Structure formats: C-alpha cells, structure tokens
Amino acid sequence: MDDLTNENMMQVIESAEAIRQGHAQLKRPYYAANLFFENSTRTKSSFEMAEKKLGMDVISFDAQTASIQKGETLYDTVKTxxxxxxxxxxxxxxxxxxxxxxxxxxxxxxxxxxxxxGHHPSQCMLDLLTIYQDYHTFKGLKITIVGDIQHSRVARSNAIALKRLGAAVQFSGPLDWMDPELMQIGRYVEFDEAVEKSDVLMMLRVQHERHAFGMTFSKEEYHAQFGLTAGREKRMKAGSIIMHPAPVNRGVEIADELVECDRSRIFKQMSNGVFVRMAMLQFVLQQREALKHEFVN
Known part of the structure; x- marks a missing residue:
C-alpha cells in the first residue's frame, strides 16, 4: 500500500466501479502467473477470475511441484x-x-x-471499494478493526489506507493481540463501545496458525467477549455495516446468522474482489506500458 498515493487508490476504486458496470479492456493479450506459497481460496481464485475476465492467459503454477522445492530461489522462479x-x-x-x-x-x-x-493490498482495495459504495466518502467515518490485529496484514493495510483517506480508525479485541505500531494510527476502544458507535465493524479472522503458543481463548470465550453476537448486532448504529475478510470462523468472530444479514457486506466484498483485482491488473500493466513507451522515446 505504501506504493500507492491517495490519488492512485481512488483511481483503482473508480476503475473497479466502472468495471462492475461493464467497462473493462486491455489493449492486447497479456500473460499472468499466480505464485501462491500460502493457502488461499478467495484471493487466488479471485485473481484467476479477474485475469480471465480481462482476457489474460493464465500460466499454471503449483508451489508444491515447482523447482522452488528443489532449492530454486524466488528470484530465479520469477526471472524464469x-x-x-x-x-x-x-x-x-x-x-x-x-x-x-x-x-x-x-x-x-x-x-x-x-x-x-505485512500487507494485503488487494484485500485492502476491495474493502475500500465496499465502504465507498455505502458511504461515498471515507472522511469522518468511524471504522473499528476488531480481533487479531497483531497477526493481520489485512488490519495493517486497511488501517494505513483508511487513515490516509480521512477515516477515524479504531482497534478492538484482546489487548494482548494489539500491534504497538498500528496503535499509533488509531486508539483502542472497548468492543461494546465500538459496536454502538462505529460506522463500519471490520471483524478479523483469528489466525490460529500464527499464534506460536496456541489460542488463549476457547472459541466460546472469544465469541462471548469479542465476537459479534446477535445481541450486539441489535445495538449497532443505524446504517452501519459489518465486514470480514474471510474465511469466517462462524460462531467465533461473528454469529452464524449474521454472516448474511442485511448489515453484512461479507459476500459483497468477495464479489468486489474480482472487480478490484481487474482494476489493479489494469493499473500495473498500464504503468508498465507507460514505462516502456518512456524508455523507447
């Protein structure tokens, strides 16, 4: 996200919205490869769909059978x-x-x-698009990111981008899971206060795989203290929305019946992910062509 100016971010949002309405094109065929060395459902399949909708040819790549398993460096893989x-x-x-x-x-x-x-730029950009579709601005919005902040690249990218775009960013969840660096961007609030006063509640997945010593809460304890229960949803601010990058641990971060409730934008985020990733691919390829043109001239 550090490579994008505020103007770049808005350009991608506007381009994604135009694509959603049926406007997308690339001037010539391009070839793409998706190198995923960590498990992924949404991001990988969403990029593949975005590439195919843009008419790109997608080169198959499987990290488990690639030469990187023989000791090849990431650089040599990409250079190949x-x-x-x-x-x-x-x-x-x-x-x-x-x-x-x-x-x-x-x-x-x-x-x-x-x-x-570290960062998750495409998740951040699809979150920005989703928020923008509801509010048509970021300035003055109270957005609370809730949960496993310390281990979340989603939290980091969103906090930085939203702060730059004028939102009031807050954090909530277990105090032991807060990130000191991000706490310089926004304040910590008790979860029940966040529920009642936030325009956007951005719930995060508990990242069990990144907790060196395992979870300090049972699923039931976490849901009771920091989960969005049906009772808490009833106290949410009028017009406020619920977001989650997914995969959702139903009954942990959010009650099962709220995943697809009227406030929820979770599956809309996934739909928006294709449009945003199409816009991001267009953006980087247009930059590449501009650099080529500049070099030739």
Whole structure:
C-alpha cells in the first residue's frame, strides 16, 4: 500500500466501479502467473477470475511441484517466468517483504497477494471499494478493526489506507493481540463501545496458525467477549455495516446468522474482489506500458 498515493487508490476504486458496470479492456493479450506459497481460496481464485475476465492467459503454477522445492530461489522462479514471456505475477508468500529481493531486478509487473504479517493490498482495495459504495466518502467515518490485529496484514493495510483517506480508525479485541505500531494510527476502544458507535465493524479472522503458543481463548470465550453476537448486532448504529475478510470462523468472530444479514457486506466484498483485482491488473500493466513507451522515446 505504501506504493500507492491517495490519488492512485481512488483511481483503482473508480476503475473497479466502472468495471462492475461493464467497462473493462486491455489493449492486447497479456500473460499472468499466480505464485501462491500460502493457502488461499478467495484471493487466488479471485485473481484467476479477474485475469480471465480481462482476457489474460493464465500460466499454471503449483508451489508444491515447482523447482522452488528443489532449492530454486524466488528470484530465479520469477526471472524464469519473465524469460518465457509472463507479463505480471501475483505473489503470496509467508515472508514479510519478500518483494524486496525482486524490486529493481525484474521487469515484469508484480502484485503483492499478501506477505507474511505485512500487507494485503488487494484485500485492502476491495474493502475500500465496499465502504465507498455505502458511504461515498471515507472522511469522518468511524471504522473499528476488531480481533487479531497483531497477526493481520489485512488490519495493517486497511488501517494505513483508511487513515490516509480521512477515516477515524479504531482497534478492538484482546489487548494482548494489539500491534504497538498500528496503535499509533488509531486508539483502542472497548468492543461494546465500538459496536454502538462505529460506522463500519471490520471483524478479523483469528489466525490460529500464527499464534506460536496456541489460542488463549476457547472459541466460546472469544465469541462471548469479542465476537459479534446477535445481541450486539441489535445495538449497532443505524446504517452501519459489518465486514470480514474471510474465511469466517462462524460462531467465533461473528454469529452464524449474521454472516448474511442485511448489515453484512461479507459476500459483497468477495464479489468486489474480482472487480478490484481487474482494476489493479489494469493499473500495473498500464504503468508498465507507460514505462516502456518512456524508455523507447
């Protein structure tokens, strides 16, 4: 997200909205590869759908059978794909800032599909689009990100972007799971206060796989203290919305019956993910073509 200006973010949002209404094109065929070294359903399939809707050819890549299992570096893998003609790669990797080893060394376009506990730009952009569709602005909105903040790249990307766009960002959840760096962006609030006063409640998945010593709460305890229960939903501010990056642990972060309630935007976020990722692919490929043109001139 640090590579995007506020104007860039709004450009992608506006482009995604135009695509949603049926306007999308690329001037020529492009080739894409999705390098996912961590498990993914939504992000990987959403990028594949976005690429195919744009008419791109998608090169098959399976991290479990790739030469990286033989000791090949990520750089050599990406450089190989560049050499055979791939135009853009989407990479998800467990290492924070894996892209530092690639920046300035490859010529193809790259999109970060998630790096460790760093950032998740495409999730952030689809969240921004979803919020914008309801409120048509970010300025002055009270947005509370709830849950496993410390381990969440979604929380990090959203907090930074929303703050820059003028929203009042807050955090809630277990105090032990807060992130000191992000707490400089927004204040901590008790969850029941957040429920009653927020315009957007952004619930996060409890990332069991990133907790070195396991969960300190049972599922029932977490839901009672920090989950969006049916009773809490009734106390939410009029017109406020519920978001979640998914996968949802039903009955943990959010009550099962609320996942598809009127306030919920969870499945709309997933639909918006395709439009946003189409817009992001267009954005990076247009930048690439502009650089090529500049070089030729």
């Amino acid at each position: 794909l560049e050499a055979i003609g791939v135009d853009v790669v989407v990479i998800r990797h467990g290492e924070d800032r894996y892209f530092d080893q690639l920046e300035g060394r490859v010529k193809l376009s790259m999109i970060n599909g998630g790096d460790g506990m």
